[in-house]
Every structure is written in C-alpha cells, then in structure tokens.
Amino acid sequence: MMSDNATHDLTPDCLTRLAGAVGIVIDPERLPAVLAVLNELFELEREVEEIAAALPGVADIGTGGQS
Amino acid sequence: VTEPYRLTIAAAGRALRSGQLTAEDLVRCVLARAEETEDSVRAWVELYPEEAIAAAQAADRALRDGDDSGPLHGIPIGVKDIVDIAGRPTRCGSDVRHDVPPASADAAVVTRLRDAGAIILGKTVTHEFAGGVLSPPARNPWDPARIPGGSSGGSAAAVAAGSCLGAVGTDTAGSIRVPAALTGTVGLKPTTGLVDTAGVFPLSWSLDTVGPIARTAEDATLLLAAMTPGARHPDPASLAGARIAVPVPYFLDRLQPGVRDAFALALDVMRGAGAQITETEWPEARAAMAAGFLIVRPEMALVHARTLREFPERFGPVLRSRLEAFSLFPARGYLRAQTARAAVRDRLLRRFDDEEFDLLALPTVVAPATLAEATMVQLPDGDEPIHAGFTKLTMPFNTVGLPAVSVPCGLDASGLPVGLQLVARPNRDRDLLVMAAAFEDVSGWAGRLPG
Numbered sequence: 001m002m003s004d005n006a007t008h009d010l011t012p013d014c015l016t017r018l019a020g021a022v023g024i025v026i027d028p029e030r031l032p033a034v035l036a037v038l039n040e041l042f043e044l045e046r047e048v049e050e051i052a053a054a055l056p057g058v059a060d061i062g063t064g065g066q067s
Numbered sequence: 068v069t070e071p072y073r074l075t076i077a078a079a080g081r082a083l084r085s086g087q088l089t090a091e092d093l094v095r096c097v098l099a100r101a102e103e104t105e106d107s108v109r110a111w112v113e114l115y116p117e118e119a120i121a122a123a124q125a126a127d128r129a130l131r132d133g134d135d136s137g138p139l140h141g142i143p144i145g146v147k148d149i150v151d152i153a154g155r156p157t158r159c160g161s162d163v164r165h166d167v168p169p170a171s172a173d174a175a176v177v178t179r180l181r182d183a184g185a186i187i188l189g190k191t192v193t194h195e196f197a198g199g200v201l202s203p204p205a206r207n208p209w210d211p212a213r214i215p216g217g218s219s220g221g222s223a224a225a226v227a228a229g230s231c232l233g234a235v236g237t238d239t240a241g242s243i244r245v246p247a248a249l250t251g252t253v254g255l256k257p258t259t260g261l262v263d264t265a266g267v268f269p270l271s272w273s274l275d276t277v278g279p280i281a282r283t284a285e286d287a288t289l290l291l292a293a294m295t296p297g298a299r300h301p302d303p304a305s306l307a308g309a310r311i312a313v314p315v316p317y318f319l320d321r322l323q324p325g326v327r328d329a330f331a332l333a334l335d336v337m338r339g340a341g342a343q344i345t346e347t348e349w350p351e352a353r354a355a356m357a358a359g360f361l362i363v364r365p366e367m368a369l370v371h372a373r374t375l376r377e378f379p380e381r382f383g384p385v386l387r388s389r390l391e392a393f394s395l396f397p398a399r400g401y402l403r404a405q406t407a408r409a410a411v412r413d414r415l416l417r418r419f420d421d422e423e424f425d426l427l428a429l430p431t432v433v434a435p436a437t438l439a440e441a442t443m444v445q446l447p448d449g450d451e452p453i454h455a456g457f458t459k460l461t462m463p464f465n466t467v468g469l470p471a472v473s474v475p476c477g478l479d480a481s482g483l484p485v486g487l488q489l490v491a492r493p494n495r496d497r498d499l500l501v502m503a504a505a506f507e508d509v510s511g512w513a514g515r516l517p518g
Contacts, residue, residue, distance in 0.1 A: 018395055023376040030388045037392035041364060044357040045400040051354035052407035055414065 010035065071096040072229035075514055076286040079232060080138050083130065090123035090130070090141030093232075094186060097143050101230035107211040109204045110224035112148045112158065114189035119143060122186045136184025138289040145225045145234035147218075148190040149197050150174045150277070151266040159268050160193040160202075160218075163374060163381040174266025176235055176277050176294050183293035188231050192221025195386065197237055197270045198367065200245055200457045206439065207250055209483055209517040213436035216246030216457065222280045223250040229516055233281040233290050239270045239363060241432075241461025243278050244473035248431035248486025251475045251515055253287045254280045255500065256461075258493045259468035262294045269370050271363040273405070274465045283513045284474060284503035291496060301497045306505045307341030311489075312424040317352040318460055321446045323434040325479025330430045333476040333487045333510065337428070340509045347418050347427070351411040355463035358411065361404035362466070368393035412467035419492055426502060431473040431486030432457050460488065470496040474503045475512040 010018075012031045019026045026034055052058045071093045074082065082088035098116050105111060126141035146152055149159045151170035158164045172178075177187065192205040194217035202220025207213040208228040215224040219236030223246030226234050236243040238256035247254025255278045262277040269275055279290030313319070313334070322330070338344050349355075368390050374381060375390050382390065418424075433456055434444045443450035444457065464471040469490050476487035487506065491499035507513035 015395070019391060022394060024391055024394060025379065026391055030384060030391070033385075033388040034392045034395070037389050038396060041361065041392065041396045041400060044361050045403060047357040048354050048361060048400075048404055048407045051351055052358070052403075052410055055351065055407070055410035058406055058410045 010038070072100040073516060074232065075283050076138065076142050076232050076281060076289050077283070079142060080140070083141050084135070090126040090186065091120060093141065094119050094123040094143050094188070097188065097230050097232070100228065101225075104208065104228040104230055108206055108208050108224050108228045108230075110191055110215070110221040110228060110230060111145070112160075112190040112192055112221070113155070115187065119186050119188050126184060126186065136182070137293070138183075139180065139293050140184030142185050142233065143188040143231050144180060144185045145188055145191040145222050145231040146177060147222050147234070147236050148193050149237060149268040150177060150235055152177055152187060152190065155190065157268055159197070160195045162383075163378075170266070172266065175263035177266070180235070180290075180293050185293065191219070191225050191234060194218035194220060194242075196268070196367070196371075197239060197242055198386075200241070200454050201439070202246070203439070207436045209251065210436065212438055213483070214249065214439050216249035216432070216436065218242040219254070219280060220246045223247055223252050223254065226250070226252045226280050226282060227517060233279060233286055236278060236280045237267060237270070238276045238278060238465065239274045240359060240465055241458040243280060244431050244461050244471060244486065244488060245457050247280055247473040248488075249436040249484065251484030251512075251517070252280055252282060253284050253472065253474050253503065253513065254278065255287050255291060255472045255496065256464065256470065257291065257295075257496050258470045259465070261470075261494065261496060262291075269366075271366040273362050273366060274359060276465070282516075284472065284500045284507055287472070288497060288500045288504070291500065301501045304501045304505055305340065306337050306502065306509065309337070309342040309426065309502060310345070310424040311337060311342050311426045311428045312345050312347035312422065314349045314352060314427050314429055315346050316348070316350070318429045321433060321448060321451070322430060323446060323479070325435060325481070325483070326430050326433060326485050329477035329479065329485035330487065333506070334428065336510050337506060340505070344428075345422070345424065347422055347424065349415055349418065351414055352463050354407055355411045355466040356459055358404035358407045359462040359466035361400050362408065364393040365396055365398075365401045408466050415467055415469075416492065425491070426499070427490040429488050429490075430460055431488040432460060435479045435481070435483035435485060464490055469493055470499050472499055472503045474506055475515065476510060477512060
C-alpha cells in the first residue's frame, strides 16, 4: 500500500479506508491537507533516519542487524 | 516611587516585609494594570479579582501575625489555561472545550504555588491545546500589532505588561522560551520531569514540562523553588571562568540580522565578564528537532483520539486535518524517534563531559516577534513557516530533556526583544538560573518593561 517513507502511493481511497479502520472520517475536501501533513511527518522521519542511523544503539534498527 | 506592578518578585517581597507595601495594594495595582493594558494585550482568559483581593488580605494578616510563607507570599501569579485551577474550567484555548466542567482540583504546580503563598490572579491565554506559537488573541506588549509567541503567550505577555509579577507556562517544543524571548521576559524549561505535570492538559506526555516565566532569573529561581520539592537556593555566581559552548552547526545557520547581532553582543558581554567561549559540534541537532516533532504529533493525536472519533466537528478544519494525519502516521516513525532521542541525548551529554563546558549558549528564536497576521518568518535565505521557524532552536532541548532558559539579550533595530538561550546538564536548573542571573548583571537587559 505504501512505499517506504513516502505517501505518493497512498491514494485518496486508501487513505480514507485506513482512516476508517481507526474510526476517523476524512472529508474528501480535506484529503490533500491530511496528505500534506503526512508528507511533513515522513520528511521528519527521513531526517531522523539519515542523521541518527549512524549512532550507537540506533544503527541496527531498521536493518535487522545487516548494517 | 516605583509603581508596584513594576517590581520584581524579589523586590515586592522586600517591600511587603518592610511594610512599604501590602499584598492587597500589590494585587489591586496589577488588576488595575490589567484593566489598563488588556484592550491591546489580551493576555488573560479570565481574572479572579474578588478571590485574589481576599487572598491578598489574608496574606497581609498572616504577615502581620508573623506567618510568612516565603518569597512568594502575597505575590500575584498568572496560570496558563491548560493548567487546572480548582473550580475553574480548563479550556485550553479551544472551542472544543467550551463546555468543559470546572476542574475538581488544582494542578500539582498550582497547589505548590499556593502553599508557597502565591496568589492566583487568573488564567492566561494559550495557543489552542498548547500546539502553536501565535497564542491568539494575545498580543505582544512591546508592539500590540505583533504576536507574543507561544504557546504560553498569555503568561509571557501578562508578565511583560505588568498585569502579574510571574506566571506558569508549559514547554513541549519551546512554549515557555519562545514567548519569553519575544516579550523580553525570562522563561525556564526545566529538566524534563523536574516539575510535576499532574493536572496539566497534555500535549505530549513524553516531552511536556511546566515552568516559570518572570522578569528576572532571580524571580524565575523563586518560582522554580516553589514548584519543586526539596529546592535549594544556590549561591550567586559570576561568569568569570564559566565555560560556555556555542553549538554548531544548525543553530546559527539562519538568523534574522537583529538576532544575530544581539547574540554576538551577548557572547562579547560574557567574554568580557571572564567566560571562556568555545564552539562545540552537535551534528545530531537537526535529528533532535525532527525526533521531537515525531514524538509530539502522534502523542497529541492519541490525546485527542476520542474527541476526533466522536465529535470531529468540534475541531477547526486545520487542527482536525492535522490530528487526522498524526493519527495515521505509522508507529515506525514514532519508535524511530524515541530511539533516536536517547542516542542524541547521550551524544550531547558526552560532549558536555569530554569538552568540559558548563553551558551551551545560542539564540532562543531565529527572529523577533512577527506581525500577528504573518504566516511566514522572513530569514536571510528565504521564508519559513512561523511554527517551524520559531521552535527550531528550542525543540532539540525538549527532545533531550535538558534545562534551558531564555533571558533577554537586547533589542533589534525595531525595538523588539531578543532572547539568549542557555542550556545546562540535566537537573542543573538552579545553577543554570544562577548563570542567567550573572548574565543579567553584566548585560543590563533584565527586568525592562515595554515603554
């Protein structure tokens, strides 16, 4: 459904269904705003991943120990 | 004769004990000051004049009988409207909570302040659910066309306007330090966990802190001592021999000229007072900022999950969309941030030890107060959204849990206050305030009121 750290594969229908699964109703007109905020969060996650991945205690997380 | 509203807490305490001032006169004076300034500053959600005057009269009687509660005896204090006051609704600056019942008990910090003799004057304006830096409808006493900062904007504006002598704020990403910097006041984000957050409406339980806003570091020390159990009063200190490091990169990369110049002058002042100024590299600072927001946002979504499911129409469209997005963000990002948080904290603390510095020094905010209608802050190499821009220098220290204080360090060319941020090791809050007071002594910027 979703590629790693990106929302571009997350279709409006997919987002609506995902929201429904947690009891949230997203009006169609607000979908772009929700996607924009989600993209901001994924961007923040990328920043954490890039900088913190080299730190002791973090390096192996996400790699299954294959780093 | 100094008008009582202009007194610091320490000076008012001396005046009360010498008989030059009564608590009732002091409370009546700040209430009159509120009446004078509220049309333009709008710092208060509500004031409790009758209760405050009755409490002041009781404080005067107690003092006459030799019953002195300590440095806050008879001192009028404001409380941010996400902090419970018994018998009063905690509306958190939101229409979502317009019909919330009154709180059944005081928040722990309010109980401690009352026990220390403080008089609770009223509730101050917060940005909605403490989630922003604008704090409408409050305005900046230095220029009412501008924001006071936030989210504890009402608390800082009230202290700066003279409608109280000190205030309670909360800080999850910078919400005490940002408004302190923008209003020329002193604001301390204590070590995470030092001040009890019971009875404070949560923004993010991992990062929320409660702390003081005052006109001087000495006053902030008096408030912090009342807020925390087992407080000790550290001896005064000077900056001579203090080892102060300026963290690079990131923190100095994008500053408005007025902030850059005031910060450079602050370093010169500290150097002139005998401090050793060095640079230290904290390459993970940006990750610390990002991790902080990745923690706050999903936690905020969970705080509001039930309301979002059952009464979503109560939220405005912008906040509702944000909470929906926060709710759908995968747990992976939150967990990655929590893990990174421990690692970046460890790296920073190791630098304190390895490079043997006592404090970090950096600007509090990249720019002075913006106009109220602005959505972007103008920086030398491009505009940035105000919330992201105004919290980028403060959030990293919420993530790592260190104490950080903002003290005034000058005015920009437009006459707007600029803040210097000093950061210490965990649980060195009082020593941090002592060094902030030492900076005030040599800089001469503390305690100035607008106009």
